[in-house]
Amino acid sequence: MHAPRVFGAYGVTMVLGLFGATGLVQKCAPPAVNPPLAVSVECTDLVNAARAAAGVSPVTIHGGLNAVAEGHSNDQAQRKKMSHTGSNGSNAGQRITAQGYSWRTYGENVAAGQGDCPTVVTAWMNSAGHRANILNPAVTEIGVGAVTSTDGVIYWTMDLAAQR
Numbered sequence: 001m002h003a004p005r006v007f008g009a010y011g012v013t014m015v016l017g018l019f020g021a022t023g024l025v026q027k028c029a030p031p032a033v034n035p036p037l038a039v040s041v042e043c044t045d046l047v048n049a050a051r052a053a054a055g056v057s058p059v060t061i062h063g064g065l066n067a068v069a070e071g072h073s074n075d076q077a078q079r080k081k082m083s084h085t086g087s088n089g090s091n092a093g094q095r096i097t098a099q100g101y102s103w104r105t106y107g108e109n110v111a112a113g114q115g116d117c118p119t120v121v122t123a124w125m126n127s128a129g130h131r132a133n134i135l136n137p138a139v140t141e142i143g144v145g146a147v148t149s150t151d152g153v154i155y156w157t158m159d160l161a162a163q164r
Contacts, residue, residue: 036070037061040144043117043158047134047142050125056137059160064099065143069157071095072110073145076155082112096161106161107133113153120146120156138162 040061048058072095075087084092092108109130114120124130133139139160148154 036066036145039117039146040066040069040142043121043144044142046117046121047158050121050134054135056135057140059140059142062101062141062143062161064101065096065141065159065161066145067143068092068095068099068101068145069143069159070145070147072108072157072159073147073155076110076112076157077147077149077153080149080151080153082110082155084108084110092159096159101161102164103161104164105136105138106159107136107139108160109133109156109158111156114156115154117144124158133158133160136160 044059044061051058072086072092076082079087086095090098093103093106096103096106109124111120111123114123121134124134140162141160143159145157146154
């Protein structure tokens with residue numbers, strides 16, 4: 001007696017096609033990066049630890065600043081170029097304003113190539129200008145973005161600001 005044929009030739013082809021299609025989608029997708037909020041939370045915790053060690057009040061995550069940082073990181077990743085200037089010629093203040101954030105002061109840190117929050121925050125803390133942005137007591141809110149380019153480089157943006 002023969003075992004029943006559940007799939008038949010067409011069913012096997014269909015099942016293989018489904019698995020194959022799933023594999024193709026995964027192979028075509030860009031490298032995964034931590035979800036935006038998780039990146040922002042992890043980096044903000046590290047920033048706040050550095051601020052506490054320096055006697056500076058903590059910053060809080062602002063959704064609009066996260067959107068600005070993520071957008072600028074995406075722009076850098078698309079161009080494969082680290083820059084404070086956006087592809088449309090914008091600077092950080094213009095991008096923050098365009099998001100509807102009425103700022104009194106702001107600072108921006110960008111980086112490329114670091115694989116995680118501890119590495120990028122350490123790099124920024126070891127750079128005088130970036131460290132000054134992180135420890136600036138006038139800023140009260142933060143947004144962080146990290147986007148991986150098609151060649152696997154992570155582009156980072158940290159926007160720090162205070163509202164009017």
